[in-house]
Amino acid sequence: xxxxxxxxxxxxxSPRNAGALDNANAVGDVGSLNCGDALRLMLKVDPDTETxxxxxxxxxxxxxxxxxxxALTEIIKGMTLDAALKVSNQDIxxxxxxxxxxxxxxxxxxxxxxxxxxxxxxxxxxxxxHEEGALICKCFAIDAVLIEDxxxxxxxxxxxxxxxxxxxxxxxxxxxxxxxxxLVKVMAxxxxxxxPHTVAVPEEAKPGKLTNLQRIKRIEMVLDAVRPQLQRxxxxxxxxxxxxxxxxxxxxxxxAGCQMEALTLQGIQQKLMEDLxxxxxxxxxxxxxxxxxxxxx
Amino acid sequence: MDGIYLDNNATTRVDDAVVAAMLxxxxxxxxxxxxxxxxxxxxxxxxKKARLQVQELIGAEHDSEIIFTSCGTESDSTAILSAxxxxxxxxxxxxxxxxxxxxxxxxxxxEKEGYKVHTLKVDExxxxxxxxxxxxxxxxxxxxxxxxxxxxxxSFFPVLEMAEMAHAAGVLxxxxxxxAVGKVPIDLKTSKIDMLSLSGHKLHAPKGIGVLYLKRxxxxxxxxxxxxQERGRRAxxxxxxxxxxxxxxxxLAQAAMHHENTEVRRxxxxxxxxxLAKVPRAFATGDVTNRLPNTSNIAxxxxxxxxxxxxxxxxxxAASSGSACTSGSLEPSHVMRAMGIPYTAAxxxxxxxxxxxxxxxxxxxxxxxTPEIIAQLRKMSPYWxxxxxxxxxxxxxxxxxx
Numbered sequence: 079x080x081x082x083x084x085x086x087x088x089x090x091x092s093p094r095n096a097g098a099l100d101n102a103n104a105v106g107d108v109g110s111l112n113c114g115d116a117l118r119l120m121l122k123v124d125p126d127t128e129t130x131x132x133x134x135x136x137x138x139x140x141x142x143x144x145x146x147x148x149a150l151t152e153i154i155k156g157m158t159l160d161a162a163l164k165v166s167n168q169d170i171x172x173x174x175x176x177x178x179x180x181x182x183x184x185x186x187x188x189x190x191x192x193x194x195x196x197x198x199x200x201x202x203x204x205x206x207x208h209e210e211g212a213l214i215c216k217c218f219a220i221d222a223v224l225i226e227d228x229x230x231x232x233x234x235x236x237x238x239x240x241x242x243x244x245x246x247x248x249x250x251x252x253x254x255x256x257x258x259x260x261l262v263k264v265m266a267x268x269x270x271x272x273x274p275h276t277v278a279v280p281e282e283a284k285p286g287k288l289t290n291l292q293r294i295k296r297i298e299m300v301l302d303a304v305r306p307q308l309q310r311x312x313x314x315x316x317x318x319x320x321x322x323x324x325x326x327x328x329x330x331x332x333x334a335g336c337q338m339e340a341l342t343l344q345g346i347q348q349k350l351m352e353d354l355x356x357x358x359x360x361x362x363x364x365x366x367x368x369x370x371x372x373x374x375x
Numbered sequence: 376m377d378g379i380y381l382d383n384n385a386t387t388r389v390d391d392a393v394v395a396a397m398l399x400x401x402x403x404x405x406x407x408x409x410x411x412x413x414x415x416x417x418x419x420x421x422x423k424k425a426r427l428q429v430q431e432l433i434g435a436e437h438d439s440e441i442i443f444t445s446c447g448t449e450s451d452s453t454a455i456l457s458a459x460x461x462x463x464x465x466x467x468x469x470x471x472x473x474x475x476x477x478x479x480x481x482x483x484x485x486e487k488e489g490y491k492v493h494t495l496k497v498d499e500x501x502x503x504x505x506x507x508x509x510x511x512x513x514x515x516x517x518x519x520x521x522x523x524x525x526x527x528x529x530s531f532f533p534v535l536e537m538a539e540m541a542h543a544a545g546v547l548x549x550x551x552x553x554x555a556v557g558k559v560p561i562d563l564k565t566s567k568i569d570m571l572s573l574s575g576h577k578l579h580a581p582k583g584i585g586v587l588y589l590k591r592x593x594x595x596x597x598x599x600x601x602x603x604q605e606r607g608r609r610a611x612x613x614x615x616x617x618x619x620x621x622x623x624x625x626x627l628a629q630a631a632m633h634h635e636n637t638e639v640r641r642x643x644x645x646x647x648x649x650x651l652a653k654v655p656r657a658f659a660t661g662d663v664t665n666r667l668p669n670t671s672n673i674a675x676x677x678x679x680x681x682x683x684x685x686x687x688x689x690x691x692x693a694a695s696s697g698s699a700c701t702s703g704s705l706e707p708s709h710v711m712r713a714m715g716i717p718y719t720a721a722x723x724x725x726x727x728x729x730x731x732x733x734x735x736x737x738x739x740x741x742x743x744x745t746p747e748i749i750a751q752l753r754k755m756s757p758y759w760x761x762x763x764x765x766x767x768x769x770x771x772x773x774x775x776x777x
C-alpha cells in the first residue's frame with residue numbers, strides 16, 4: 079500500500095469542497111481516463127477583483143487525486159487569479175506533506191485544472207503541454223516520455239548521458255534496464271546501435287597536482303554542468319567555499335529544502351570525485367540553510 | 376489481526392496446522408537433506424512425504440514429477456525457458472492476453488530475443504476462441520502457456536482441452552495454475568498437460584515456495600544448475616520447512632475441497648448478488664458461470680478503484696482493484712482492457728476473493744458497507760448527477776487530453 083502522509087489521508091477521508099459548485103464561472107476539466115485520473119475544478123471568481131471566492135472539485139480518481147484536489151481548493155480560495163496561477167504542483171504536494179513519486183502526477187493534474195479553469199474564465203483556450211509516460215525512475219519520478227524526448231533532442235547514447243541530462247537512473251540504478259531500452263529504441267530511429275561498451279570510460283583524472291585555483295575552477299565546471307538540470311526544476315546551486323576535502327555549496331530556489339536534496343547532492347559529489355580524482359565531501363553551507371530558514375518563517 | 380480479509384487471490388493466511396508442521400524444521404530438524412547423517416536423513420524423509428502430499432492434490436502419476444521451486448513465477452519461467460531451450464529450432468510461443476505478468480513479461484522479453492509470441496485474444500467475458508488457437512498450433516511452436524484460472528476474474532480457460540490439442544500437434548503445454556490448485560479438483564495423470572505451476576502462498580502455505588509439475592518424459596532444461604537437488608532439475612538447498620508446510624497445506628486443501636465448492640461458493644454468490652442488488656451501474660466481470668468458487672470481480676462504474684479500496688480498508692475490509700493507481704502503472708488492469716471493459720468501469724473494478732475462513736457475518740458486513748462507499752465516491756464523481764449517472768456521461772465530462 080502507498081505510504082500516504084496523514085495530511086493526504088485526512089484530505090481523502092474528509093475532502094474539502096467536494097461536489098458541484100452552483101454558479102461557478104470558471105471550470106477546468108483535465109486528466110486522462112486511461113490513467114484513471116480526471117478532475118473537474120470549479121471556481122467562483124469575483125469579476126471586479128478577479129478573486130477566487132469559492133472553489134470546488136469533482137474527480138474520477140484515486141486517493142491522492144482526491145486529496146490533491148481538496149488541497150488545491152483550500153490553497154486557492156481567496157487568492158486572485160494571478161496569484162493562484164503561481165501555485166505549483168510542488169506547492170500542492172507540500173501542502174499535503176508530500177506525495178509518493180508515483181503519485182506526483184496527481185498534483186500536476188491539480189495545477190493543470192487550475193490553469194484550464196482560469197483559461198476558461200478568461201475565454202482563452204488552454205492546451206496541455208505535457209504528455210505522460212510510464213514511470214521509469216522512481217527515485218526522481220521521471221517518466222519514459224521525458225527520457226525519450228531528452229535522448230532524441232540531445233542525441234544521447236549512454237545511460238550516463240541520461241543520468242546527466244534528466245537525473246533518471248541517478249539514484250538506486252534499478253531502472254537502468256528500462257533506460258537502456260529507451261536508448262535502443264531512439265538510437266535505432268537515428269540509425270545507430272546502442273552498445274553499453276561504447277561509453278567513454280571517464281578519464282582517470284590527474285589527481286594531486288592541481289593548484290587551489292585550478293581545483294576551484296574544476297569544481298565550478300562540474301557545478302556548471304549540473305546547473306541546467308537543477309534550473310529546469312527551478313532550483314540552482316552555488317559554490318560557497320572549499321576547505322580541503324570539504325566543498326560547501328548553497329542550494330537555492332526549488333532545490334532548497336527539496337526532499338531530493340540529499341540524493342541530488344550525493345550525485346553531484348560523485349561527479350566531483352570522478353572529475354577531481356580524489357575523495358571530496360559536499361556539504362550544504364550553513365549560510366544557505368540559515369537564509370532558507372529566514373525565507374520560511 | 377481483526378478485519379475482513381477478502382483478498383485471498385493475492386495471498387492467504389498460513390494455516391495454523393501448516394505452521395505447526397513447519398516449526399520443527401527450523402530448529403531440531405535443521406539438517407541438510409543431502410547429508411548422510413541422521414540430521415539430514417529425517418529431513419529427507421519429510422520432504423518425501425511432502426512430495427507425496429503435493430502429488431495427491433494435483434493427481435500426478437509419479438512423485439518425481441514434482442519439482443519444488445521458490446514461487447509460482449520461478450515455476451513459470453522454468454517451464455517456458457526449458458521448453459525454448461529444449462527446442463531451440465522452434466521460435467514461436469502461444470499464450471493469452473490475460474495471463475499473469477509472470478508469463479506475459481517473460482514472453483515480451485523472449486519476443487525481443489527473436490521469438491514470435493502469439494497472444495490469444497479474449498471476448499468480453501474473457502473467453503478464448505479455440506479455432507484461432509487450433510490454427511496457430513504447428514511444429515514451429517515451442518510451448519503453449521495458458522492459465523488455468525484467471526487471478527482477477529477467476530474465470531477458467533479450457534486447459535484440459537487445449538492441452539489435448541497441443542499434444543496432438545506435438546507441442547508442449549504449460550499451465551499457470553496458481554489460482555486453481557487447491558480450489559478445484561485437478562487430476563494431471565489423466566490430462567495431456569506437460570507442465571503446471573503452483574504457488575504455496577495461494578493455498579495457505581507460506582510465501583517463497585512453489586512447485587513445477589513436469590510430466591515424466593517431457594524434455595527439460597533446468598533454470599538453475601548446480602547441486603543434485605530435485606534430481607538436478609532445480610539446484611539449490613531445499614527450503615525444507617516451507618516444503619513440509621506446502622505438503623501439509625495440500626493435504627488440508629484436499630480435505631476442504633468440498634467446502635470450497637459448496638460453502639465458499641455460496642458465500643461468494645451471496646456477496647455478489649447482495650452488492651449488485653443494492654448498487655446501480657455495477658456488474659460482475661469475467662465468465663461468471665465458469666469460474667473459481669471464491670472469486671467475484673465487480674466493476675463499479677464512474678469511480679476509481681484505489682479510492683474504493685482505501686474506504687473499504689477504513690472499515691477493515693481488504694480487497695483489491697484493477698485500477699491503474701493501485702499498481703503505480705498508467706493503465707488499468709490488462710485483463711479488464713483485454714475484455715474491452717470501458718475505462719470508466721475498468722478503473723473501478725474491485726476483486727473480492729474468499730477463503731475457507733470467510734464467515735457469513737463477514738459477508739453480511741461487506742454487503743452492508745460497500746453500497747455506502749460507492750455512493751459516497753460517486754457523489755464526488757464528475758460523471759454522477761444528483762441521483763444517478765449524468766445523462767450521457769461521456770458528454771457530461773470530457774476532460775482535455777487522453
